[in-house]
Amino acid sequence: MVLEKAGEPLRLTELAVPTPGPTQVLVDVHACAVCRTDLHVVDGELTQPKLPLIPGHEIVGTVAHVGEGVERFRIGERVGVPWLGWTCSRCCYCRNDQENLCDRAQFTGYTLDGGYAAYTVADQRFCFPIPDSYSNAEAAPLLCAGLIGYRSLRKAGSGKRLGIYGFGAAAHILTQVAKYQQREIYAFTRAGDVEAKKFALDLGAAWAGDSNEMPPVELDAAIIFAPIGALVPQALKAVRKGGVVVCAGIHMSEIPSFPYSILWQERSICSVANLTRTDGEEFMALAPCIPVRTEVTIFSLEEANSALIRLRTGRIQGAAVLVTNPKKS
Numbered sequence: 001m002v003l004e005k006a007g008e009p010l011r012l013t014e015l016a017v018p019t020p021g022p023t024q025v026l027v028d029v030h031a032c033a034v035c036r037t038d039l040h041v042v043d044g045e046l047t048q049p050k051l052p053l054i055p056g057h058e059i060v061g062t063v064a065h066v067g068e069g070v071e072r073f074r075i076g077e078r079v080g081v082p083w084l085g086w087t088c089s090r091c092c093y094c095r096n097d098q099e100n101l102c103d104r105a106q107f108t109g110y111t112l113d114g115g116y117a118a119y120t121v122a123d124q125r126f127c128f129p130i131p132d133s134y135s136n137a138e139a140a141p142l143l144c145a146g147l148i149g150y151r152s153l154r155k156a157g158s159g160k161r162l163g164i165y166g167f168g169a170a171a172h173i174l175t176q177v178a179k180y181q182q183r184e185i186y187a188f189t190r191a192g193d194v195e196a197k198k199f200a201l202d203l204g205a206a207w208a209g210d211s212n213e214m215p216p217v218e219l220d221a222a223i224i225f226a227p228i229g230a231l232v233p234q235a236l237k238a239v240r241k242g243g244v245v246v247c248a249g250i251h252m253s254e255i256p257s258f259p260y261s262i263l264w265q266e267r268s269i270c271s272v273a274n275l276t277r278t279d280g281e282e283f284m285a286l287a288p289c290i291p292v293r294t295e296v297t298i299f300s301l302e303e304a305n306s307a308l309i310r311l312r313t314g315r316i317q318g319a320a321v322l323v324t325n326p327k328k329s
């Protein structure tokens with residue numbers, strides 16, 4: 001499925017099988033999860049996509065062919081391809097364990113073609129092995145909702161009481177990780193979204209309420225996954241002195257001005273950008289130990305536009321996943 005112009009639906013296009021470069025693997029795609037970032041790309045809120053573009057950056061498939069310099073993977077092995085697709089290894093960020101901020105980074109499904117397709121190519125250095133205990137469709141959301149959720153959790157510090165604003169794919173994974181770490185989750189959903197609240201409580205959240213409500217206790221930290229700037233002051237009011245508010249999305253509507261008093265007392269606001277390979281390795285090792293279970297709604301590849309529409313209107317519980325062959329999912 002191809003994006004030709006922002007704001008238009010993806011087009012079903014007959015695509016040639018790409019040829020892997022010297023350090024690339026050719027991936028026979030089995031599943032690709034649908035991320036909110038894909039919506040931001042398709043809607044034109046992220047303004048620098050390669051066009052035409054195959055979106056999708058939570059890819060699970062098997063290696064079908066390898067470039068001559070590939071030594072990490074063999075033909076037939078199962079791999080995951082995440083959002084971070086290439087870095088320069090040379091800039092000051094790359095040299096200081098901050099490759100997520102690389103000046104020349106390339107991103108799967110944004111500046112590189114992604115996984116809404118039967119085949120894709122990926123640089124072997126940025127692919128991860130997939131734990132055996134997951135099916136293709138179940139593993140796909142781990143690759144962004146999981147990885148970037150995990151990075152956000154680390155940014156939130158080690159406090160016990162954690163608020164999560166926006167209870168979608170990342171939140172449903174993170175709740176399981178946080179519970180494993182013996183923390184309490186306070187889930188904030190769209191006003192009146194009874195199903196999302198029930199979903200959060202079923203996963204073990206200590207409390208679930210509307211995003212404009214105050215939680216029953218002061219929070220140590222809050223993570224905002226919903227792309228809504230007005231949640232920043234809301235979350236600041238909910239965290240204790242010294243608490244942190246983590247903005248985990250790539251795009252957010254404008255943050256309204258707010259009184260300094262809700263930031264004072266050493267509260268802080270930070271953002272999370274992309275992932276490092278270390279985040280990925282740590283999380284992919286941790287997920288099967290907990291074990292993190294993902295709830296997925298399956299769509300065929302051709303149904304990508306309807307999956308995006310359902311994500312936009314908040315009608316997906318857990319994660320939406322496109323599969324190329326339902327028998328292999």
Ligand SMILES: [Zn+2]
Nearest residue numbers: 035037144145
């Ligand atoms: Zn993503």
Ligand SMILES: [Zn+2]
Nearest residue numbers: 088091094102
């Ligand atoms: Zn770099």
